[in-house]
Amino acid sequence: MKIEGEQGKSKKYGMVIDLDKCTGCGACMVACMAENNVPFKQDESDKRLSITWMRVYQLTNGKAFPDADICYLPRPCQHCEGMHEGHSPCVSVCPATATDYDAQTGIVSQIYTRCFGCRYCMAACPYHARHFNWWDPVWPEGMEKYLNPDVSVRMRGIVEKCGFCFSRYQKAMEKAHYEGRRELEELEYQTACTQACPAGAIVFGDLNNPQHRVHQLAQPDPRRRGRPGNPKAFRLLEELQTYPKVYYLSSREWVHKAGHKAELIKEAGAHH
Amino acid sequence: MFPFNFEWIWDMSHMVFMGGLWYALSILGLGITFCIVKAAMDTAKGKGGTHHH
């Protein structure tokens, strides 16, 4: 949890997911699994044992036919900033510093070779964004050929989660450094799910950068811990003061209610 | 746990927490060492035991 870096230069990578556009097709989940060498088993129907860094939940409005309505809510790691920067629910509890909050990017990382599998972070995460490798990952013969060398394959007994495709960030930064740049263009670093989403419902970028679409869509207010200025936007369980960096857009009132309790959101800075 | 581990920072949390730890460890270590040394010295002086040889 090192908080350093020159002020103003630090990024706050985040995501805006338009739930009005999301079709629930699952392409983001597939792209994520393909990009990040996520293993699979013969039976993945027990969702509590299914490693899905990106999981698409189905929400229902609870009304009877014909007033029933459903909405899909893709849930990557929310990369919570926490009550003060870096005090994410998971980062604050990991005993071995195996998950860390990167002040340069705002990304909550997971160090697989450091994690010893105590699962405290999973207990801490209200979004169930963290998954444990209960089994050794096994690919059917031949399929290990498609594994991405940029992302290490996780071993049994450790926790893994979405890292906003951090390897893509590293690659983009390497390329930028090689070309003598210190800044990335918006589209140089995009997560696999963002890139794949056929509906264009996922937008990714630097929430601190007014030029980036995420900033324009969410209109985060830095004085209010990133509270969205866009009335269509909300953050999942924001009332818990997790301060996620994933924003959801919806024009449906009941979806907002299912996602957060606006009336309970505390004003910024109260907890320092 | 040591200042040479990379996650170590010289801040209040580390000094208090690790200070407490090393303090407790020192007491235990020194205490047990003291007991052993004292017992060894007493033995050398011929104290203790029911069967002397």
Added chain:
Amino acid sequence: MKIDRRCFLSLGVGAAAGTVLSPLPWKITDDLSIWSQMWPWTPWPAQGENTFTNSVSTLCTDGCGITVRKVGGRAVKIEGMAGYPGNEGGICNLCAAGLQLHYGPTRVREPMMRVGSRGEGQWRTVSWEQALGEVSRQLAGARKAGTPEAVGAIVDQPYGSVPALFRRFLTAFGSPNFMYTPTMADAYAAVLRLTHGTDSLVGFDLEHADYILSFGSGIIDGWGSPVRMFRAHSQWKTDGATVKQVEPRLSNTAAQSSQWIPVNPGSEGALALGLAHIIIKESLYDYDFVNNYASGFEQFRDLVLAQFSPGNVSRLTGVDQSTIVSVAREFARAHRPLAICGRGQGRTTGELGYFLAVHALNALMGTINRPGGVWALPVPDYIQWPEPPLDDVARGGMAKERLDGAGSAFPVARSLPHRLAAAIREQKPYGLQVLMVSGANPLYTLPGQTDLQQTLGQVPFIVSFATHMDETAAYADLVLPAPSHLERYEDVASTAGYPRPLIGLARPVVPREGDTRHPGDVLIQLAAALGGSLQEAFPWPDYDTCLQETLADRWEAMLADGYWANDRFQPDNWDAAFATASGRFEFFPDAVKDGALFQPLEPEGDAAQFPLVLIPYDTARISNGPVASPPFLIKTVADYVLKGKEMFVEINPESADALGLREGSAARLTTPRGSATVRVHLSHGIMPGLVGAPRGLGHTAYDDYLAGKGVNVNALVGAISDPASGLDAAWGIRASLAKA
């Protein structure tokens, strides 16, 4: 004794202290943790040079433009190709998971000959020479017997060079029995043939419509070209377009639409005519088009006004009269209204009357061939081969009627494979001796599976050109391994509603796994083996040459861009668009038969014995076509659709109460065609009285990641030939559900 004990104790203590103080335990501890970080049994993917190759993935309905990332020789990721028409960089989940199919363990890697009984799974591998020798022997036998028509072929789709080669092979051989799996494109083609008088593909200028009335089309459930539809849907959201979804179940499309209009299944066409009633009655239609470019309007008007009043339609559809009236007015007053149809993903063909009714709505609003409307596109015409020479045997065979009745009993139809089973069983008009299957998987995708499996058992020789050991390959006598979609050249003609002519080019991206041969090459080699006029009909040395020559001046552009598209295409103006007898749009073609065709089709089965109605539904998370869902897709399937090996059917809680069923209850689902054990998922998003079952599960072939999970709905439903088009009109079947 005492000294011994003391010595022993001191030694023990000394040894322990010595070990702890030595570096050994610390070194071992450290080494063990490092070992645990790189267990030898955890794969460690090799690094290599990163390269990117553009291609087209042929897995999904219309082909996704893809960019394949390779590391060294391995393909590691499939992403959408930026700039590919329609998709524009997006990718569907099936194509994104394509590497699991490509590298999957159920790939067929060498020719295999059946050893045990049919479908038993006992094989012996044979050489290509032996395999081709066997096929040519079987084929030559049919010709020798003077019954070349007893050879048939089923492929996946009608257009493209590989289907064309199969058609050509059969023609030169002497068989009219070239079949493909029809989709809603065929129903639309029939409609265009009847109303426009042209042989056309349907196209939809969706991106420019602002009021979309969808009669059951799963706009974001995989209808049409899925990625393009998703993009259009998002565009509508941004632009504030209105989408009204008419269907009995709250699909994802219905949930995201401006309004979900639940409707009794099978009555969608009636609702369209109910809307037409209001539009005509209130004179809201396009006068110019109707008066100057259409014929048969009076008959159509009289019929609609007489039979499809809001009251009647409300009774048929279950939709409020007020809704019918308001939607009709909104639709008619919209700037660019568009009505579309083809249920779910459009893999079923449906009733011709339903398609005609919805098309008539567009005609009334004058949106045909207009921006934001329905367009008639020329069928792909880039394959310009000379007619194959026919010898006497071939001429004799080609003069015979087709087995499925397309072109004879049903003049507007081109392929009716659902009728094949009956023809084989009854040996009418003749029996089938040899069946070739390529790209299709009829033993999974056709309705009436139980029947089909039995009748195909009567076909003496089935040869499957297969990339994977699918259900049909597993049932074949000979399996000829085909290169995967990442290992071969193939042209992919877009047929799923993209409003411009578009041909994608799939190309070899990675080296071939196993000893496979391109089906095109196999046909060329078979033709050579059979000799004579057949050999003459296939003058190309190999498939790649054939393709290159066929695409001619497009080839270089396609190699460079990955596709060829006619961006400047504009549909014909109304004065040139119609080739009917009147030269006008035909509102009331003869096939309508005084309106009988417009009446809702009753589902199969006795209502007393089967009080419920089963409607299969499509979901984008499960592939339900000839390409099976790879593990990643099955992993995305929700636990209220599939749990372990058990599949859930959706029913309304009201129906469940009546049946004494609760969430998760096991139940026996029975239809006139079959029966299966399922679990029940209660949903307020389905009309009472219906049972919704997902398509795409219940595979028996493939591996444990897919096989045996759920039920194949095609085994529970049967086909009903539409009286006019001959296409399968069934949208469901009567069913009963009982506690199991």
Added chain:
Amino acid sequence: MDSALIPKGVKRCPIWQFALGLGIVGAVLLWGVYAMLLCWFKGLNQTNMNDYYGFALWIWADLAVIALGGGAFFTGLLRYVIGKDELKNIINYAVLIGFICYSSALLILAIDIGQPLRGWFIFWHANVHSMLTEVAFCLSCYFGVLTIEYLPLVLENRQLDKVPFVHNLTHTMHEHMAIFAATGAFLSFFHQGSLGGVAGVLFGRPFAYREHLFIWPWTFFLFTWSAAAFGPCFTLLVTRITERIAGKKLVKDNVVQLLAKISGWMMFTYIIAKILDTAYWAFTTAPSLGFTLKDFYGTNGFYNYGWLVAEIIVGGLIPALMLITPKIRANRGMLTLATVLAVIGVCLNRWVMVLQVMAAPVMTFDEWALYVPSWQEVATTILPVAYGVILIMISYRYLPIFPQEAELNPITPEDAEGVQASGDSEPVLATAQA
């Protein structure tokens, strides 16, 4: 056969009975060891834990035994630091029980973590802000203290004591035990507290989260307090069970009464604090996070309001009142009942703070997650019990655990002749039969 090892002035059962009992409990132990090895070699897929239920049965057992083992530090504190001298007659057993509880807790943690070979990263790469780090450090240090406290007892074995150095070491350690006990109390305060903090800091889990005092959530103090209060009850209960099995009195009543009284008052004050904490949480903290008691207890058949009553009233207030009432306390049966209720109460508290935390949904569209442990988990959880019984059996037989035993049970001349033959005092057999 082993008479030379048995402490002077007491009698023990014949060796065959002892061996038989050891064998039977040993079989249970082996079953647990087999399950443990399965978990180590095949991985935690042997359990029924899942991504929602990352902490499960044995973590509850872990927290429970640490709470119950709290008798060691609190009795030690009372005996050595506060100077309640009578407690020297029960401190040995308290230390032994503590030693068993803490070694079991460490073993369970070693099985529970997905990568046991990297378990030491918790020290090496310590995140000092994590409650679990604090737990790990204080727990292992305190286990060291318990070992130091238990060691002189082992060395007091008749044969070992003959070695002069050993004799002197025992003596010296006894002399300076206050230092170790004080350090132990300090460490215990923090690890018991931080175990409470483990749940209390989870601000993403409104069921667990509590307001903080400085850097510590209220559960921090409640856990320490409850361990100090309930731990001695467990010591008393186990002593009572041992006495029943041995068929003789091992600790004098005044000692038991003193410890029971202190424990009772600790429990009483604790339960008042717990009720205040629960009320504040139920009516202020949780609602500020969007939850009401009904969300926690009223939407799920299994976790209902009965849990609150069982933990706070039946397992807390009632035994506390029983223990602080001299008349009731003086009644042996009632005293035992009170200790049983108290032990159940504290175990329920630990259960709720681990397992119900995992079970309660947070996102509105999530569901309750209930789970049933696999046999491997059950076996691994029983393993420490079997291990504890064996260690008690051996310690009781060969070490002078109960200083008052000889005085309370004077050996008659006949007894002295037939130590080996007498079968009246048989902890082993009775345990095995139970």
